Amino acid sequence: MKVSRKPLVALATTLALTLLLASALLLARAQPIPRGEMVILGGAWWEPPRKWNPFNYGGSASGTVGLIYEPLYLWTPIKPEAEAWTPWLARELPTWESPTRVVIKLRPEAKWWDGKPITADDIIFTFYEVPRKLPWCAWCGMKDYIIEIQKVDDKTVRFIFGDNANYANFLQNLYSAPVLPKHVLSSFVDQYGGDLVDLAKWPVVAEGKDPAKIVASGMYRIHSLADDHFILVRVDNWWGKDVFGLPAPRYVKGVVVYSNQVAANMLGAGELDWSNFYIPGGPDMVKRGLAVAYFKDYPFYLPANVAYLFVNTQKAPFNDPNFRKAMYFAIDVDKIISAAFEGVVTPANPVGLMPHWEKYLAKDLIDQYGYKYDPERAKRILDAAGYRDINGDGCRELPDGKPFRMTIIVPYGWTDWMFAIINIADDLKKVGICAEAQFPDFGLYVSMIDKGEYDAAINNFGSFATPHPYTLYYWAFRSEPGIWIGNHGRYNNPQLNALIDQLGSIPPLPEYEDRIKSTLREIQKILLEEMPALPLWYNGFWFLASTKYWTGWPSQDNPYGVPVDWNGQWQYGGMTVLLKLKPAAAPTAPAPPAAPTPAPAAGYDVLTIVAAIVIVAAVAAAAFFYMKRAKKKKEG
Amino acid sequence: MSLLAYLARRILIYVLVFVISASLVWALVRFAPGDPALTSFLRVMMAPGVTYTPEQVEGIKRQAIELLGLNLPLHEQYALFWRKMLAGDLGYSTYFMAPVSEKLREYLVHDLILIAPAIVVSWFLGNYIGALAARYKSLDRVLVPVIYILTATPYFIFGLVMVYTLGVTLGVFKPIISSTDIKSFLYSPSPQTFYEFMKAYTLPFLSLVLVSMGGWASGMRTLMTYELESNYARYMESLGFSGRKVASYAFRYAINPQITGLGIQLGTVIVAGLALSGIFNYPGAGIALIYAINFRDIFLIQGIAIVYTLMVIIFNFVIDVLYVVIDPRLRHGMMGG
Numbered sequence: 001m002k003v004s005r006k007p008l009v010a011l012a013t014t015l016a017l018t019l020l021l022a023s024a025l026l027l028a029r030a031q032p033i034p035r036g037e038m039v040i041l042g043g044a045w046w047e048p049p050r051k052w053n054p055f056n057y058g059g060s061a062s063g064t065v066g067l068i069y070e071p072l073y074l075w076t077p078i079k080p081e082a083e084a085w086t087p088w089l090a091r092e093l094p095t096w097e098s099p100t101r102v103v104i105k106l107r108p109e110a111k112w113w114d115g116k117p118i119t120a121d122d123i124i125f126t127f128y129e130v131p132r133k134l135p136w137c138a139w140c141g142m143k144d145y146i147i148e149i150q151k152v153d154d155k156t157v158r159f160i161f162g163d164n165a166n167y168a169n170f171l172q173n174l175y176s177a178p179v180l181p182k183h184v185l186s187s188f189v190d191q192y193g194g195d196l197v198d199l200a201k202w203p204v205v206a207e208g209k210d211p212a213k214i215v216a217s218g219m220y221r222i223h224s225l226a227d228d229h230f231i232l233v234r235v236d237n238w239w240g241k242d243v244f245g246l247p248a249p250r251y252v253k254g255v256v257v258y259s260n261q262v263a264a265n266m267l268g269a270g271e272l273d274w275s276n277f278y279i280p281g282g283p284d285m286v287k288r289g290l291a292v293a294y295f296k297d298y299p300f301y302l303p304a305n306v307a308y309l310f311v312n313t314q315k316a317p318f319n320d321p322n323f324r325k326a327m328y329f330a331i332d333v334d335k336i337i338s339a340a341f342e343g344v345v346t347p348a349n350p351v352g353l354m355p356h357w358e359k360y361l362a363k364d365l366i367d368q369y370g371y372k373y374d375p376e377r378a379k380r381i382l383d384a385a386g387y388r389d390i391n392g393d394g395c396r397e398l399p400d401g402k403p404f405r406m407t408i409i410v411p412y413g414w415t416d417w418m419f420a421i422i423n424i425a426d427d428l429k430k431v432g433i434c435a436e437a438q439f440p441d442f443g444l445y446v447s448m449i450d451k452g453e454y455d456a457a458i459n460n461f462g463s464f465a466t467p468h469p470y471t472l473y474y475w476a477f478r479s480e481p482g483i484w485i486g487n488h489g490r491y492n493n494p495q496l497n498a499l500i501d502q503l504g505s506i507p508p509l510p511e512y513e514d515r516i517k518s519t520l521r522e523i524q525k526i527l528l529e530e531m532p533a534l535p536l537w538y539n540g541f542w543f544l545a546s547t548k549y550w551t552g553w554p555s556q557d558n559p560y561g562v563p564v565d566w567n568g569q570w571q572y573g574g575m576t577v578l579l580k581l582k583p584a585a586a587p588t589a590p591a592p593p594a595a596p597t598p599a600p601a602a603g604y605d606v607l608t609i610v611a612a613i614v615i616v617a618a619v620a621a622a623a624f625f626y627m628k629r630a631k632k633k634k635e636g
Numbered sequence: 637m638s639l640l641a642y643l644a645r646r647i648l649i650y651v652l653v654f655v656i657s658a659s660l661v662w663a664l665v666r667f668a669p670g671d672p673a674l675t676s677f678l679r680v681m682m683a684p685g686v687t688y689t690p691e692q693v694e695g696i697k698r699q700a701i702e703l704l705g706l707n708l709p710l711h712e713q714y715a716l717f718w719r720k721m722l723a724g725d726l727g728y729s730t731y732f733m734a735p736v737s738e739k740l741r742e743y744l745v746h747d748l749i750l751i752a753p754a755i756v757v758s759w760f761l762g763n764y765i766g767a768l769a770a771r772y773k774s775l776d777r778v779l780v781p782v783i784y785i786l787t788a789t790p791y792f793i794f795g796l797v798m799v800y801t802l803g804v805t806l807g808v809f810k811p812i813i814s815s816t817d818i819k820s821f822l823y824s825p826s827p828q829t830f831y832e833f834m835k836a837y838t839l840p841f842l843s844l845v846l847v848s849m850g851g852w853a854s855g856m857r858t859l860m861t862y863e864l865e866s867n868y869a870r871y872m873e874s875l876g877f878s879g880r881k882v883a884s885y886a887f888r889y890a891i892n893p894q895i896t897g898l899g900i901q902l903g904t905v906i907v908a909g910l911a912l913s914g915i916f917n918y919p920g921a922g923i924a925l926i927y928a929i930n931f932r933d934i935f936l937i938q939g940i941a942i943v944y945t946l947m948v949i950i951f952n953f954v955i956d957v958l959y960v961v962i963d964p965r966l967r968h969g970m971m972g973g
Contacts, residue, residue, distance in 0.1 A: 047927065048732055198699075200733060227732065228815050228919055255814070258926055261796075262917045265811035268804040443932045482693055627772055 038251035043276030049230040054178040066570025069178030077465040099507035100161040125182035139177040168468035247578040270548040301540030306463040309534040310488040322385035329378035340419035352535030395434035406455040412439040450483035470504040661941040727935030736939040747920040754844035762852025770860030786850025791908035795843040812917040859890035899955035
C-alpha cells in the first residue's frame with residue numbers, strides 16, 4: 001500500500017478541487033475602485049468607522065465634521081493671525097458690532113445636498129435650538145452665554161451674548177461646530193431629544209439610520225463602510241465647486257490600522273497616501289525618499305499640542321512649588337527629544353504657550369526665572385526646601401523624614417511617551433528624587449488620572465492650538481478635575497483662577513488686545529512662580545505622505561494648511577489639502593471600472609509570481625528525478 | 637475499557653476543561669484593573685475643546701454600567717453568563733456595536749481561511765519533507781539547516797521579515813490583508829479579485845506555513861530516522877524489500893505522534909495567527925482581541941477566548957477519535973484484545 005504517497009495525493013486532489021471550485025464560481029466581475037482616483041488616509045481611526053453622528057462628533061469617525069458636515073470657518077494656526085481664519089460656509093469674517101453683538105453672513109452659494117440653500121434658519125437651529133433641546137452635545141455649552149440669535153435676513157444672523165460671554169468657546173465653535181440642516185434634523189431633535197447623542201442608538205442621524213440617507217453639505221459622502229475601513233465619494237455638485245473648486249480625489253478611503261509599524265509598511269509600499277500615525281523612523285523614511293513630511297529637515301513635524309507633565313498637587317510633595325520647580329530644572333528635555341522622539345518635536349517654553357501665541361510670551365519674566373536644564377540648581381532648591389537624603393540610600397526624604405518614592409505614568413504602547421518618562425525618571429533620580437516609570441494600559445491610565453490616584457503623568461488631551469489662550473489654561477488649571485475635562489493636577493489657586501476667568505471674559509477684538517496681553521502676563525507670573533504643571537515639549541502633527549499617487553501636500557515651502565485628519569481638526573487645513581491635491585502621474589484615461597492598476601506594475605507582479613511558481617516547480621521536479629535516479633542506482 | 641467508555645471519559649474531561657477555562661476567562665475579565673464603564677465613555681466622546689460637566693460624565697458612566705450589566709451582584713452575573721452562553725448569546729460588543737456571536741462568526745471565517753489551509757498544507761508538506769530528509773542522506777544535509785532555522789524562528793519575526801522584504805522593499809505582495817480583499821473575493825469571485833486576494837493572502841499564509849512546516853519536518857525526520865533503524869525495518873531490508881516499501885511501513889508508525897501533535901499544534905497556530913493578525917492588520921480574532929482589550933470590551937474578550945478555547949477542545953477531541961481509528965493497537969487494547 002503506497003501510504004507515503006497518500007498525503008501527496010490528498011494534497012493534490014484538494015488543490016485541484018479548490019481551483020475547480022474557484023473557477024466555477026465565476027460570477028459578477030468585481031469593480032475595484034481605481035487607485036489613481038482614491039486617496040488613502042490613516043492615523044485617525046481606531047475602531048470600526050460606523051459612527052457618523054454630528055451631535056457627538058467627538059465619538060464618531062474623524063471626518064464627520066469637515067468632510068461630511070461643515071463648519072462656518074476654517075482656522076489654520078500656522079498662518080499669520082490676519083490670515084488664519086478662512087470663511088467656509090460663512091462669507092466673510094464675523095463683524096463685531098460690540099463685544100456682545102456679532103454678525104455672520106453665509107455664502108450665497110452654500111446649499112445642502114438636496115439642493116436647498118443653507119440659511120440663517122439652519123444657523124439658529126444649530127447654535128440656538130439644538131443646545132437648548134438636547135441635554136448635551138459637542139457645542140451645547142454655547143447655550144450658557146448666547147442669549148439670542150437674530151435673523152437679519154435669509155443669509156445673515158446676529159449673535160447676542162450675555163455678560164458671561166465665553167469668547168474662547170465661541171471662537172472654537174466657529175470652526176468646530178457642524179452646521180446642521182433644520183429642515184431635515186429638527187424633527188429628529190423634537191422626537192428623539194437626548195437619544196441623538198447616544199452613539200449606540202444613533203450611529204448615523206438620518207432616515208432609518210442609513211448612511212446613504214444623510215443630508216449634509218460637505219465635499220464627500222459615505223460610499224461604503226466596513227470594520228477596518230470606510231470609503232467616501234466626492235459630491236460632484238458640491239456647493240463649493242464654484243468657490244473653491246472640486247477636490248481632485250474622487251474617493252477618500254480611511255483605514256483602521258492597529259499598529260504604527262503596519263502603517264509604516266503601508267506607507268512605504270504605497271498602500272497609504274496620507275499618514276497621521278506616529279511612525280518611529282519617520283525621519284529615516286523621509287531621508288530615504290519613501291515619504292514626505294512638512295519640513296524637509298528636523299523637526300519634520302509641526303507642533304500640535306503641549307505635552308504637560310502633570311503632578312498630583314493634592315499629594316505631598318507635589319503641593320510644594322519648590323519641589324515642582326526643582327523637577328523642571330532636573331529634566332533634560334533635549335535628551336528626551338533626541339532619545340525618545342528622534343528629534344521630531346520641539347521643547348516647550350515654561351509657560352506652555354504654543355508658537356502661534358508667541359506675541360503673548362512674557363520673555364523678560366521667563367529670562368528672569370531662567371528655567372532650563374540645570375540639575376545642580378535642582379539639587380540646591382531641593383536642599384533648601386528641606387528634601388534631604390538623610391539615610392544615604394540615594395533617595396531624598398520628605399522634610400518630615402518620611403521616605404519618598406514617586407511613579408510617572410503614560411499609556412502602555414505609546415512608545416514615544418514611554419521612552420520619555422524613562423528618561424525623566426532617570427533625570428529625577430540623578431538629583432535624588434527616586435522616580436519610577438510605569439505603563440498602565442490606556443483604560444487604567446485614564447481611570448487613574450480621572451480618580452486622582454497617580455503621582456505624575458504626561459497628558460495633552462486638551463492642549464491643542466486654539467484661537468484663544470483661555471482654552472489652554474482653563475483645561476490645564478481651572479476646570480473641574482476629570483480625564484475628559486482637564487485640570488489633571490487638581491490645582492486650585494484662587495488668584496490664578498480669577499485671572500483665567502478674567503482672560504475668558506475679554507472679547508477677542510483688536511481694542512482689547514492689550515488687556516489680553518496684560519492678563520496673560522499676570523498669569524505667566526504665577527505659572528513661573530508656582531510651576532503647577534510642567535510643560536515639556538510640543539507633541540507634533542505626525543504627518544507623512546507618499547507621493548506615489550498624489551502630490552501637492554503642504555510643506556514649509558507651501559504652508560497653506562495643517563495636514564491632519566484627526567477628529568475635530570480637519571478645519572486646521574485637512575480640508576484644504578484635499579482641494580489642493582493633484583494626481584502624481586498624468587491621470588489615465590477614464591478607465592473602465594474593471595481595469596487593473598497601472599499596467600506595467602501589474603505585469604511585473606504577475607511575471608514575478610508566475611516565475612516564482614515555475615522555478616519552485618522546476619526545483620521540485622529536479623529533486624524528485626534526482627532522488628529517483630539515486631534510488632535506482634542504489635537498487636541497481 | 638471499551639471504546640465507548642474511553643470516549644465518554646475524554647468527553648467528560650474536555651467538558652471540565654471547558655467549564656474551568658470559561659470561568660477563568662470570565663473572572664479575569666471582570667477583575668482586571670481599569671474601569672470598563674469609563675473606557676467605554678472614552679469611546680463616546682473625545683475631541684479637542686469638547687467639555688463636559690461632572691454630572692454629564694456621571695450620567696454616561698451610569699448608562700455604560702447598565703449596558704454592560706455590571707450593576708448586578710457577582711453570582712448573578714456568573715449565572716447569567718452561563719445561561720446566555722448556552723443559548724448562544726455571547727453578549728454585545730461595544731467595540732463593534734454589534735452582538736458578539738454575529739461578529740465572531742465573521743472573524744472565525746477569516747481566521748479559518750488562513751489557519752485551515754495553513755495547517756493542512758504545512759502538516760502534509762512538513763511530514764513529507766521530513767520523511768524525505770530521513771530517507772535520503774544527501775537531501776538531509778541540505779534540508780536540516782533550513783528546517784531548523786524555520787522551526788526556530790518565531791512566527792511574528794518571520795512575518796515581519798516577509799513583510800519587509802517581499803511586501804515593502806520588493807513590493808511583490810501587499811504588506812497588509814484587509815477585509816475588502818477577502819470579502820470581494822468571496823462575494824464576487826473573478827480572476828481580478830482572486831489576484832488581489834492572493835497578493836494580500838500570500839504573505840500571512842507563507843509565514844504560518846513555512847514556520848509550522850519546519851516544526852513538522854524536524855519532528856518527522858527524527859521519528860522516521862528512529863523507525864528506519866528499528867528491528868522490523870532492518871528485517872524487511874534484509875528480506876530484500878525496496879527502500880520505498882520499508883519507508884511506507886515506517887511512515888505509518890512515525891505518523892502517529894504527529895497526529896497527536898496536530899491537536900496540540902492548533903493552539904500554537906491560533907496564537908501565531910493572533911500575532912500575525914497584528915503584523916498584517918488581518919481581520920481575524922487576533923486583531924479583534926487587541927482592540928477588545930484596549931477598549932475593555934469585556935463581552936468580546938470573553939467571546940473570543942471562549943470560542944477559541946472551544947475550538948481547540950473540539951479539535952483535540954476529534955484527534956482523539958481519529959487516533960483510535962487509525963491505530964489498531966489502541967482499538968484492540970480497548971476491546972480487550
